Amino acid sequence: MTTKMMGAKVQRVEDDRLVRGTGRYVDDVAPDALHAAVLRSPHAHARIVSIDVDAVLDIDGVHAVWTHEDLEGAMADPLPLLIPHPTLTHGRTQYALAKDEVNYVGEAIALVVAEDRYVAEDALAQIVVEYELLPAVVGIEAARSAANLVHDDVPGNVAARMEQSNGDAAAAIAAAPHTLSLDLKIERSACMPMEGRGTVARWDPDQNRLQVWTSTQTSTGVRAAVAAKLGLDLGQVDVITPDVGGGFGVKIVHPWPEELLVPLAAQRLGRAVKFTEDRREHFISSAHERAQEHHVEVGFDDEGRVLGLDVRFWHDHGAYTPYGLIVPIITSTQLLGPYKPGAYHVQFDSLYTNTVIVTPYRGAGRPQGCFVMERTMDAIAAELGLDRADVRAANFIQPDEFPYDQGLIFQDGRELKYDSGDYPAMLDKIKELVDWDHFEDFRSAKAAEGKRVGLGLACYVEGTGVGPYEGAHVHIETSGKVKVATGLTSQGQGHQTAFAQIVADELGVRFEDVEITTGDTRRMPYAVGTFASRAAVMSGSAIHLAAKRAKEKALRIAADALEADVDDLEIVDGVVSVKGTDSSIPLGTIAVLSNPLRYAFDEASKAATQFNVGDPTKPPVAEDDEPGLEGKDFYSPPRSTFASGMHAVIVETDVETAEIRILKYAVVHDCGHLINPMIVEGQIHGGVAQGVGGALYERMAYDESGQLLNASFMDFLMPYVTEVPTSIEIDHLETPSPLNPLGIKGAGEAGVIPGSAAFAAAIEDAERLPITAMPISPSELFALRLAHAPHAEESK
Amino acid sequence: MTEQTHQIRLHVNGVEHEAAVPARRLLSDALRHDLGLTGTHVGCEHGVCGACTVLVDGQPMRSCLMFAVSAAGHEITTVEGLARPDGELGPVQQAFRECHGLQCGFCTPGFLTTITAGIAENPDPTEDEARDMVAGNLCRCTGYQNIVKAVCRAAELARSGEDGAA
Ligand code: FES
Ligand code: FES
Numbered sequence A: 001m002t003t004k005m006m007g008a009k010v011q012r013v014e015d016d017r018l019v020r021g022t023g024r025y026v027d028d029v030a031p032d033a034l035h036a037a038v039l040r041s042p043h044a045h046a047r048i049v050s051i052d053v054d055a056v057l058d059i060d061g062v063h064a065v066w067t068h069e070d071l072e073g074a075m076a077d078p079l080p081l082l083i084p085h086p087t088l089t090h091g092r093t094q095y096a097l098a099k100d101e102v103n104y105v106g107e108a109i110a111l112v113v114a115e116d117r118y119v120a121e122d123a124l125a126q127i128v129v130e131y132e133l134l135p136a137v138v139g140i141e142a143a144r145s146a147a148n149l150v151h152d153d154v155p156g157n158v159a160a161r162m163e164q165s166n167g168d169a170a171a172a173i174a175a176a177p178h179t180l181s182l183d184l185k186i187e188r189s190a191c192m193p194m195e196g197r198g199t200v201a202r203w204d205p206d207q208n209r210l211q212v213w214t215s216t217q218t219s220t221g222v223r224a225a226v227a228a229k230l231g232l233d234l235g236q237v238d239v240i241t242p243d244v245g246g247g248f249g250v251k252i253v254h255p256w257p258e259e260l261l262v263p264l265a266a267q268r269l270g271r272a273v274k275f276t277e278d279r280r281e282h283f284i285s286s287a288h289e290r291a292q293e294h295h296v297e298v299g300f301d302d303e304g305r306v307l308g309l310d311v312r313f314w315h316d317h318g319a320y321t322p323y324g325l326i327v328p329i330i331t332s333t334q335l336l337g338p339y340k341p342g343a344y345h346v347q348f349d350s351l352y353t354n355t356v357i358v359t360p361y362r363g364a365g366r367p368q369g370c371f372v373m374e375r376t377m378d379a380i381a382a383e384l385g386l387d388r389a390d391v392r393a394a395n396f397i398q399p400d401e402f403p404y405d406q407g408l409i410f411q412d413g414r415e416l417k418y419d420s421g422d423y424p425a426m427l428d429k430i431k432e433l434v435d436w437d438h439f440e441d442f443r444s445a446k447a448a449e450g451k452r453v454g455l456g457l458a459c460y461v462e463g464t465g466v467g468p469y470e471g472a473h474v475h476i477e478t479s480g481k482v483k484v485a486t487g488l489t490s491q492g493q494g495h496q497t498a499f500a501q502i503v504a505d506e507l508g509v510r511f512e513d514v515e516i517t518t519g520d521t522r523r524m525p526y527a528v529g530t531f532a533s534r535a536a537v538m539s540g541s542a543i544h545l546a547a548k549r550a551k552e553k554a555l556r557i558a559a560d561a562l563e564a565d566v567d568d569l570e571i572v573d574g575v576v577s578v579k580g581t582d583s584s585i586p587l588g589t590i591a592v593l594s595n596p597l598r599y600a601f602d603e604a605s606k607a608a609t610q611f612n613v614g615d616p617t618k619p620p621v622a623e624d625d626e627p628g629l630e631g632k633d634f635y636s637p638p639r640s641t642f643a644s645g646m647h648a649v650i651v652e653t654d655v656e657t658a659e660i661r662i663l664k665y666a667v668v669h670d671c672g673h674l675i676n677p678m679i680v681e682g683q684i685h686g687g688v689a690q691g692v693g694g695a696l697y698e699r700m701a702y703d704e705s706g707q708l709l710n711a712s713f714m715d716f717l718m719p720y721v722t723e724v725p726t727s728i729e730i731d732h733l734e735t736p737s738p739l740n741p742l743g744i745k746g747a748g749e750a751g752v753i754p755g756s757a758a759f760a761a762a763i764e765d766a767e768r769l770p771i772t773a774m775p776i777s778p779s780e781l782f783a784l785r786l787a788h789a790p791h792a793e794e795s796k
Numbered sequence B: 001m002t003e004q005t006h007q008i009r010l011h012v013n014g015v016e017h018e019a020a021v022p023a024r025r026l027l028s029d030a031l032r033h034d035l036g037l038t039g040t041h042v043g044c045e046h047g048v049c050g051a052c053t054v055l056v057d058g059q060p061m062r063s064c065l066m067f068a069v070s071a072a073g074h075e076i077t078t079v080e081g082l083a084r085p086d087g088e089l090g091p092v093q094q095a096f097r098e099c100h101g102l103q104c105g106f107c108t109p110g111f112l113t114t115i116t117a118g119i120a121e122n123p124d125p126t127e128d129e130a131r132d133m134v135a136g137n138l139c140r141c142t143g144y145q146n147i148v149k150a151v152c153r154a155a156e157l158a159r160s161g162e163d164g165a166a
Helices: A015-020 A117-124 A140-145 A169-175 A219-230 A257-269 A279-285 A326-334 A366-384 A388-395 A423-434 A436-448 A495-507 A535-562 A587-593 A603-607 A677-696 A755-767 A778-795 B027-034 B091-098 B108-121 B127-133 B145-165
Strands: A034-040 A046-052 A062-066 A108-114 A128-133 A158-166 A178-186 A198-204 A209-214 A237-240 A273-276 A292-300 A306-316 A344-351 A404-409 A415-418 A453-464 A470-476 A482-486 A514-518 A569-572 A575-578 A584-586 A630-635 A641-653 A660-670 A728-732 B005-012 B015-022 B053-056 B059-062 B075-077
Touching: A015 B091, A015 B108, A034 A117, A034 A257, A034 A279, A046 A108, A062 A117, A062 A257, A108 A117, A108 A257, A140 A306, A140 A344, A158 A326, A158 A404, A169 A292, A169 A306, A169 A344, A178 A366, A198 A257, A209 A219, A209 A257, A219 A237, A219 A257, A257 A273, A292 A366, A306 A326, A306 A366, A326 A344, A326 A366, A326 A404, A326 A453, A366 A388, A366 A453, A366 A755, A388 A423, A388 A453, A423 A436, A423 A453, A423 A641, A423 A660, A423 A728, A436 A453, A436 A641, A453 A755, A470 A495, A470 A535, A470 A587, A482 A495, A482 A535, A495 A514, A495 A535, A535 A569, A535 A575, A535 A584, A535 A587, A535 A630, A575 A587, A584 A587, A587 A603, A641 A755, A660 A677, A677 A728, A677 A755, A677 B145, A755 A778, B005 B027, B015 B027, B053 B108, B059 B108, B091 B108, B091 B145, B108 B127, B108 B145, B127 B145
Parallel strands: A034 A273, A209 A237, A306 A344, A482 A514, A660 A728, B005 B075
Antiparallel strands: A034 A108, A046 A128, A062 A108, A158 A344, A178 A292, A198 A209, A198 A273, A292 A306, A404 A415, A453 A641, A470 A482, A470 A630, A569 A575, A575 A584, A641 A660, B005 B015, B053 B059, B053 B075
């Protein structure tokens, strides 16, 4: 009996090359390439009066320089608006190279290609651009006031206004015994993968083909965009995603201007061209997320049950809307979490500002939604003097109510209908993990030492595994090795390991014999991408289905060869045998039998020649069959799966300095069946660290003219090991999803979602003053203390 | 105008390399692009993330803060030089695999070199000392939990390796 791989803590196969330094990230390929550098706007809002590039071509080592004037056809048009939405009435996108106007610091204006990056950057300094400055719109308040406009033709700076409801929230609130209103705010942060963006392209004139390597979360998306913009057929463009040094959302945007300009340069120059972003460029020209302001009206009963909830919020999407309304739509739907308010109404405005674009960052709109809902739950508990966990429990969807329809439309245009979950059981687990019931004893003990501690809890539900589809191809070689390709990419999630586990189980082969390829359009041209915690659900399921098909074929051929019934066969360690007998045949031999050959190249192919294989009275390949031992399939779900989780954190807030220290962090997590618990826990650890960053450190410090003041790792504070909890207690709950064959949900983003909500609750609990904006620094907490001190005096 | 170059010898992982580099060429770029040793990664180019860390005469150095010309005459070790002579993974590499100390692997070479120097100096670190050892390196993926575990495990492997050799 082969041991089951699914659910086992299997060590990652990708690690060997990565720890040896033999990984291949995009900047590692094509060492002979020329280097591209981009001139970026120093102003947040300006009209371009003139661009003079005359001095550039005289520089030794410079090969070319392009501005918008040099672009033709589709390349001269604005970049695509990837995800249109009917309520996105005023969508705008930038040009690959700015035409006439720039709308954020960092917008691409010109591209230089030179022998190396140093020379290319020297050349940028020789380009003279004359600007006419325009007033910059920075921050939600300025955008809402609309005293100045980002785009002349977009009134009020409003790109979209969207509204959804489930019941009559206003009436329910009016009739409720208790009501509250809250204003809640979250600032901008960013994904900040350790590897920035990068693209390499090579044009092959002999084959009339373009080959592109890019650090992306969607190789098929980049392929389609490049083909459309360069006027090539899809079949002329290959996109290969090598090792990717982290993504967290920012690498799903496509095409970036550079992803089009580099292939264009390669085609025009007949040389390989490479663009490798530097860190400052990543800050000012990729994407950010999170900035939103929310106003909540809620009505509830004596037990804290929410009877009506009305949320109005404002989303700062930056200067353009290439990725549509995904982030605010997610906030507006996912803020409901594990709860079922009597009636719900939500409305948001998506606003233009003269800042870097906003696109999904790990969690994508959910940290904000979770913050809004969990702050509301805590406020209700405080108002009624109830236990915060009890108020949550009073609002939970119950285990027997699944599938539960929230009566709204989710980001994928499908019903917001939860597939499975058990929130009461999860609450029991988190309370136990953090010792909820004895926290007051802990608090008193700490108070006796002169210390101030607080406990926070936050619950969330995460729509994972969004469609539309993923596919997989499984090929069993005559050596018995199994080659599997799936189109989505991998940026550190261990796909090669997790997917091989699925194949090993389904096919009955050794894990070591399975090799997975991801993100190579030559191997699987139909795919969507790695985002929204969808890889395991989508590609995992597709791989399972494709392996099943390969297995069916293998068993059919084996049944013939062994003169047995298919139902009597089993596959163990790559060998098919008739159960309970010695009669067996290796999968590699079945691969030989599956392919009648004309020519012999080696022993395996000699055995497969048409004189050795098949029934001479029939055609070598039957009419409804094909040669080879392969399986291909696609998985397309009716709607998203819904993972869920709860985090609890205990913090100590320094009585003197207001420094916030983490004493304990606990996570309960339900992503359905686990493929590899080691990898899932790693995802949680990483997510929690990003949650800590979002709650306590990370913000984008724009000044009023739109300059990003902290565009370096020196000034934008991401957690080091010194900032994360020394240990994270994790417990799992497995409510399998009925929507896919493996019963899995996604796990990629979960860890980050409740961070700000949990920390805000814990700090509020420690300080006994309302926390309504995150992140919070020690100096901000100190200021809050001062602001609230007079009231504290009065109440004494 | 042509940029003046300097002919230098770089001693990397026990191998002598010749390169002609401009005075301003960073060691990180020289290693990656002139020598083709792409295991050393560049995450910030301003000395904060630690991804580009290499050992210079056994001491961890940020190769993005050092010019290639100033590395001449020194003994440089990059991630490619951390495996054992027989090709097996070195103790720190082995520990990272075992403890799931990496996800995307981009920050990893900098951690591996830093920890190699760290456990040479302190072969039996406590958990706090292990945390200190990696406190100057950024990782955006792992949340560091398993990296700290890997430091302790690497020290253990290195110690048993020494015992075995003795
Ligand atoms: S690249 Fe050298 S420290 Fe970040
Ligand atoms: S493993 Fe990705 S940055 Fe550390």
